[in-house]
Amino acid sequence: xxxxxxxxxxxxxxxxxxxxxxxxxxxxxxxxxxxxxxxxxxxxxxxxxxxxxxxxxxxxxxxxxxxxxxxxxxxxxxxxxxxxxxxxxxxxxxxxxxxxxxxxxxxxxxxxxxxxxxxxxxxxxxxxxxxxxxxxxxxxxxxxxxxxxxxxxxxxxxxxxxxxxxxxxxxxxxxxxxxxxxxxxxxxxxxx
Amino acid sequence: xxxxxxxxxxxxxxxxxxxxxxxxxxxxxxxxxxxxxxxxxxxxxxxxxxxxxxxxxxxxxxxxxxxxxxxxxxxxxxxxxxxxxxxxxxxxxxxxxxxxxxxxxxxxxxxxxxxxxxxxxxxxxxxxxxxxxxxxxxxxxxxxxxxxxxxxxxxxxxxxxxxxxxxxxxxxxxxxxxxxxxxxxxxxxxxx
DNA sequence: ACGTTATCGAACATAATGTTTTATAACGTT
DNA sequence: AACGTTATAAAACATTATGTTCGATAACGT
Numbered sequence: 001x002x003x004x005x006x007x008x009x010x011x012x013x014x015x016x017x018x019x020x021x022x023x024x025x026x027x028x029x030x031x032x033x034x035x036x037x038x039x040x041x042x043x044x045x046x047x048x049x050x051x052x053x054x055x056x057x058x059x060x061x062x063x064x065x066x067x068x069x070x071x072x073x074x075x076x077x078x079x080x081x082x083x084x085x086x087x088x089x090x091x092x093x094x095x096x097x098x099x100x101x102x103x104x105x106x107x108x109x110x111x112x113x114x115x116x117x118x119x120x121x122x123x124x125x126x127x128x129x130x131x132x133x134x135x136x137x138x139x140x141x142x143x144x145x146x147x148x149x150x151x152x153x154x155x156x157x158x159x160x161x162x163x164x165x166x167x168x169x170x171x172x173x174x175x176x177x178x179x180x181x182x183x184x185x186x187x188x189x190x191x192x
Numbered sequence: 193x194x195x196x197x198x199x200x201x202x203x204x205x206x207x208x209x210x211x212x213x214x215x216x217x218x219x220x221x222x223x224x225x226x227x228x229x230x231x232x233x234x235x236x237x238x239x240x241x242x243x244x245x246x247x248x249x250x251x252x253x254x255x256x257x258x259x260x261x262x263x264x265x266x267x268x269x270x271x272x273x274x275x276x277x278x279x280x281x282x283x284x285x286x287x288x289x290x291x292x293x294x295x296x297x298x299x300x301x302x303x304x305x306x307x308x309x310x311x312x313x314x315x316x317x318x319x320x321x322x323x324x325x326x327x328x329x330x331x332x333x334x335x336x337x338x339x340x341x342x343x344x345x346x347x348x349x350x351x352x353x354x355x356x357x358x359x360x361x362x363x364x365x366x367x368x369x370x371x372x373x374x375x376x377x378x379x380x381x382x383x384x
Numbered sequence: 385a386c387g388t389t390a391t392c393g394a395a396c397a398t399a400a401t402g403t404t405t406t407a408t409a410a411c412g413t414t
Numbered sequence: 415a416a417c418g419t420t421a422t423a424a425a426a427c428a429t430t431a432t433g434t435t436c437g438a439t440a441a442c443g444t
Contacts, residue, residue, distance in 0.1 A: 007411055009421055034400065045423040049401065066233060113305030143370045150354050151374050158346030162339060169197055178335045185377035199442055201390055226431065237392040242433065 014052055016042040018066070021059055025105040030060065030112035057114065064115050067102055068122065071095055083130050085187075086180045089156050093172035096160065107157070108164045116157065123153045143190050151158075155183050197276065206212035208234040210258070213251055215298040244297055245285075249306065256307050259294055260314065265289050275322050278372045281348050284315075285364035288352065299349070300356045308349065315345045335382050347375050 006012070020042035024033040035056055039049050053059040074095050081087050096103040106115040127149050141148075159179050170178075212234035212380050216225040227248055231241050245251040266287050274281050288295040298307040319341050333340075355362070362370075 007421065009410070013422080035402090036400070047403080047405090047424080048422050051421075055402080111309075116305075127256065142373055147354060148374075149372060151350055154350030155347050157345060158343050159339065163344050178339060181334055181382060182340075182375075182378040185381055186374040189377055190373060199388095199390065201441070205391080227433090228431075239393080239434080239436090240391050243390080247433080 010052075013042075013044055013048060014062075016044055017049065017052060018063055020044075021056075022101065025110050026101070026108075029110040030114070060114060061100070061118070064106060065116055067099070067106055069095065070099060070102075073155045074098075085127060085130065085152055085156075086127070086176065086184065088130055089179055090173070090176040092156075093163075093176050095159065096164065097168070097172045100164075104164045107161055109161070116161070119157065120153055123156070124149050127153060141190055148187065148190065152183060152187065157181070163173055202244075205234075205236055205240060206254075207313070208236055209241065209244060209251055210255055213248075214255065214293065214297045217302050218293070221302040222306070238303070248319065251379075252306060253310070255294070255297060256310055259291070259298055262291060262294075266290075277319060277322065277344055278376065280322055281371055282368040283367070284348075285355075285368050288356065289360070289364045290355075292356075296356045299353055303328065308353070311349065312345055315348070316341050319345060334384055340379065340382065344375060344379065347371070 017038060020038050024037050024041060033056070035046075035049060038044075038056070038059070039046055053062065071092070075091060076089055096107075105111055107119060118134065131149075143151075156179060159175055163175050209230060212230050213225065214230050216233060225248070227238075227241060229240055230236075230248070241320070245254065263284070267283060270283055288299075297303055299311060323341075335343075348371060351367055355367050
């Protein structure tokens with residue numbers, strides 16, 4: 001009896017479904033894509049879909065996990081320069097440029113708000129660990145850290161999504177410079 | 193034959209439906225509210241609903257229009273201080289405080305992304321007209337005006353939604369001060 | 385009191401979801 | 415190469431929500 005039957009079909013079908021959803025999102029937007037659309041595009045049976053994923057949202061979130069895994073591998077392979085938010089943001093801008101279709105489908109205007117919500121949560125956590133060294137210099141900062149993080153992540157995501165939705169007329173480096181110029185003065189005036 | 197039969201039932205039914213949706217959004221979130229939920233709560237017949245609104249989204253957008261109308265009336269009644277983005281943002285923070293339930297249902301986390309998208313578009317336009325006096329001092333600004341506006345509106349909305357979703361632990365004035373401290377240095381460094 | 389019309393309620397068609405079942409085909413193992 | 419195992423396909427099905435239609439009723443303005 002085969003105990004470890006690592007059927008390659010499983011991986012293949014998973015990827016077929018993920019790729020189909022990705023393409024369909026770019027075509028008609030996440031909201032308008034039905035499960036029927038996905039299985040037709042992927043040439044996968046209905047029951048097979050539900051053997052892999054609970055629903056459309058589960059499939060979508062598996063794409064998000066793919067992006068997250070790819071990104072974390074990329075982040076670890078980067079030479080650690082400093083821990084400032086603006087070196088982190090540059091890494092993300094560049095990673096988005098290297099995985100354009102995935103990022104556009106997830107974080108672009110076609111992707112709906114689901115991934116954006118998760119991205120916000122994920123980046124907030126990432127920012128916190130990145131900033132844990134530089135503890136608050138001020139005892140009573142004029143802007144509480146929670147709001148500061150929320151603001152900084154939102155500001156970053158606004159540039160990222162604008163960039164993805166407007167065919168990236170500027171380089172990743174240029175976008176990151178804009179982000180720095182907009183946010184660094186205010187943030188540093190608060191952190192001293 | 194009555195030519196101008198301004199039936200008060202029409203206005204009343206409209207409001208019943210709007211109020212029902214508003215309450216239901218706060219209870220279970222926009223996505224989870226069905227048309228059936230709305231008409232049950234409002235005690236309105238199914239066919240009557242569709243005589244008033246095309247679908248759930250139309251009803252929701254009519255709420256957004258209500259907010260917009262209320263806000264513009266409020267804006268005109270304000271003594272015109274200056275045209276800076278941060279005096280405009282203060283007006284919005286205060287108006288949100290005065291119309292808490294409406295703003296929370298539309299712009300809060302329960303409201304979905306629909307209203308947020310419209311709000312972003314609306315505020316961007318509003319910001320442009322507010323800023324039309326102060327033309328760009330620099331010929332070639334490091335950050336194009338389009339991105340600047342997008343950033344500023346996103347940053348503002350991030351504070352507004354955070355505020356609404358966290359039971360407003362600070363006053364409207366305090367929130368606006370935070371917004372100013374975070375964004376003004378960066379924006380002015382760009383506009384000279 | 386009258387004609388008008390908004391509303392109700394029920395019935396209906398449609399479309400998408402998620403489940404179940406059976407036969408088939410692809411897989412890893414021996 | 416033949417085996418047992420298991421992922422898959424396809425069809426049938428129940429369920430749920432949407433949006434439409436129609437006739438009777440009640441509320442409205444005149």
